[in-house]
Amino acid sequence: MAEGKLQKLVIVGGGTAGWITAAAFARLLGQSLTIELVESEAIGTVGVGEATIPQIIRLNTILGIDEHEFLKATSGTFKLGIEFVDWGKRGSRYLHTFGDTGMNLGNVAFHHYWRRSCMGEAQPDARGLWQWSLHQAAADQARFGKLDRVGNTAMTGLAYAYHFDASRYALFLRAYAEGRGVTRSEGIVESVARDGETGDITAITLAGGKRVAGDFFIDCTGFRALLLGQELGVGYEDWSRWLPCDRALAVPSERLSTLVPYTRATAKDAGWQWRIPLQHRTGNGHVYSSGFTTDEAAADTLMAGLDTRPLGDPRPIRFTTGRRQAFWSHNCAAIGLSSGFLEPLESTSIHLIQSHVSRLIQLFPRSPGAGAMRDEYNRRCRAEFEQIRDFLILHYNRTDRDDTEFWRYCKHMAVPDSLSHKLELFAAAGRVGRDADDLFREASWVQVMLGQGIMPADYDPMADQVSDAQLAEFLANLRTIVERGVAGLPSHEDYLKQHCPAADPATAAA
Numbered sequence: 074m075a076e077g078k079l080q081k082l083v084i085v086g087g088g089t090a091g092w093i094t095a096a097a098f099a100r101l102l103g104q105s106l107t108i109e110l111v112e113s114e115a116i117g118t119v120g121v122g123e124a125t126i127p128q129i130i131r132l133n134t135i136l137g138i139d140e141h142e143f144l145k146a147t148s149g150t151f152k153l154g155i156e157f158v159d160w161g162k163r164g165s166r167y168l169h170t171f172g173d174t175g176m177n178l179g180n181v182a183f184h185h186y187w188r189r190s191c192m193g194e195a196q197p198d199a200r201g202l203w204q205w206s207l208h209q210a211a212a213d214q215a216r217f218g219k220l221d222r223v224g225n226t227a228m229t230g231l232a233y234a235y236h237f238d239a240s241r242y243a244l245f246l247r248a249y250a251e252g253r254g255v256t257r258s259e260g261i262v263e264s265v266a267r268d269g270e271t272g273d274i275t276a277i278t279l280a281g282g283k284r285v286a287g288d289f290f291i292d293c294t295g296f297r298a299l300l301l302g303q304e305l306g307v308g309y310e311d312w313s314r315w316l317p318c319d320r321a322l323a324v325p326s327e328r329l330s331t332l333v334p335y336t337r338a339t340a341k342d343a344g345w346q347w348r349i350p351l352q353h354r355t356g357n358g359h360v361y362s363s364g365f366t367t368d369e370a371a372a373d374t375l376m377a378g379l380d381t382r383p384l385g386d387p388r389p390i391r392f393t394t395g396r397r398q399a400f401w402s403h404n405c406a407a408i409g410l411s412s413g414f415l416e417p418l419e420s421t422s423i424h425l426i427q428s429h430v431s432r433l434i435q436l437f438p439r440s441p442g443a444g445a446m447r448d449e450y451n452r453r454c455r456a457e458f459e460q461i462r463d464f465l466i467l468h469y470n471r472t473d474r475d476d477t478e479f480w481r482y483c484k485h486m487a488v489p490d491s492l493s494h495k496l497e498l499f500a501a502a503g504r505v506g507r508d509a510d511d512l513f514r515e516a517s518w519v520q521v522m523l524g525q526g527i528m529p530a531d532y533d534p535m536a537d538q539v540s541d542a543q544l545a546e547f548l549a550n551l552r553t554i555v556e557r558g559v560a561g562l563p564s565h566e567d568y569l570k571q572h573c574p575a576a577d578p579a580t581a582a583a
């Protein structure tokens with residue numbers, strides 16, 4: 074370190090977290106920092122993490138990545154939301170879309186008008202809300218296109234994210250980062266050297282003896298948390314009492330005959346199964362709780378639930394949901410799975426990588442002794458983890474399912490007060506008590522609460538400002554706008570073929 078200035082950044086780990094971190098630092102601080110990434114092919118990466126949320130578009134914009142080139146390179150597809158099957162009750166189905174449903178009128182959210190329209194019904198059907206969803210209509214017809222706004226109406230268009238092949242994504246980012254000066258060292262980290270006085274990390278030594286010194290270290294070593302957890306001893310807060318799934322089995326299968334633009338999450342007896350459509354294959358996995366089923370039964374469930382022929386054997390992954398007690402300690406921050414894991418139900422992990430990297434860059438010190446920046450970083454990361462945690466718990470806890478021990482546990486578990494409050498507010502009159510910086514928008518909370526079976530007893534009185542006739546006309550017009558908006562879109566498959574066909578469409582088993 075020259076003249077007390079941080080000059081050398083060492084990133085340990087070359088999975089999605091390591092390479093996103095390297096790419097973002099190279100892009101935004103590459104002039105002032107020398108960046109070296111260390112990874113071990115022998116250890117490999119977790120190899121999953123293929124569904125995202127719309128915030129990833131911001132990352133691509135910051136990095137200057139062309140969307141079509143990126144999707145070609147990663148065999149990617151577009152994603153309009155997640156279809157939840159059998160969650161609220163067996164036989165139920167809803168799409169948590171990335172967009173609004175219907176259209177707000179005045180200052181009142183659309184779902185209040187919808188609730189008013191079915192107020193007289195003895196058992197209103199929550200599915201009714203999605204009749205006014207552009208995303209639902211596009212998903213049902215497997216259509217996709219770029220649409221900011223529907224025609225010349227005020228209805229917002231399609232909000233989207235991506236599915237991609239995780240290993241191709243890491244390679245894509247690696248090429249990006251190396252092209253901007255990041256150097257890469259191959260090898261297993263065998264020892265870590267610390268400053269005798271401050272306890273800061275000064276260097277790591279790889280098998281074979283290569284020493285990599287640095288001023289700041291980012292731990293992207295996945296669940297191992299080699300630096301922040303093992304070396305610096307930062308503990309882990311276990312959230313498995315609320316999010317009891319602790320294992321997954323992942324298996325690729327042949328591509329779907331129709332490439333639908335959404336992820337599917339199907340509830341199972343002791344967890345749930347994902348299906349992610351890619352251009353060259355389908356990603357599948359069964360996330361389950363070892364307290365409620367066996368690995369053998371979980372594998373049988375996964376294979377029986379595939380829609381296409383498997384391309385390999387199920388690969389096991391173990392985890393504990395929760396977070397590190399601190400995300401940055403001494404001169405080391407953990408990003409990615411090393412910082413905590415919230416399970417993949419709402420595809421939030423890659424987003425957390427991205428948001429942690431951008432927060433770290435915003436608070437990155439010029440020189441050592443960054444206590445105030447570190448405290449702020451830890452405070453904001455903690456809040457973000459907790460908000461996402463509550464949203465995930467909602468899916469498990471608000472269910473009518475009591476057909477297995479797992480679901481009975483989830484249904485009756487005590488949830489955090491922060492979530493109880495939101496549930497009460499929504500059940501009373503459809504109000505959403507989200508925090509201003511909550512990752513999930515009001516429309517997301519509304520869709521998942523309704524989808525899980527919470528029907529608000531009442532609605533916002535401001536929705537009474539229009540007459541019955543005006544309301545009927547408004548709803549009818551919206552239906553027409555949705556139908557016309559979707560009819561003008563190409564099929565998802567055609568859109569991909571035309572703009573971003575996979576560079577290597579060959580079926581890959583990994």
Ligand SMILES: Cc1cc2nc3c(=O)[nH]c(=O)nc-3n(C[C@H](O)[C@H](O)[C@H](O)COP(=O)(O)OP(=O)(O)OC[C@H]3O[C@@H](n4cnc5c(N)ncnc54)[C@H](O)[C@@H]3O)c2cc1C
Binds near residue numbers: 088111
């Ligand atoms: C079942 C499951 C499904 C998921 N699905 C999604 C999803 O749909 N969407 C989403 O956003 N996220 C998902 N995630 C999370 C996502 O996979 C991760 O956030 C993402 O892959 C980042 O992982 P990582 O880079 O932190 O860790 P890893 O991929 O495990 O990478 C760790 C890196 O550290 C290196 N390393 C470790 N120890 C050493 C050592 N001693 N020496 C040198 N190098 C070392 C490894 O070689 C590797 O390069 C899922 C996770 C799981 C478990």
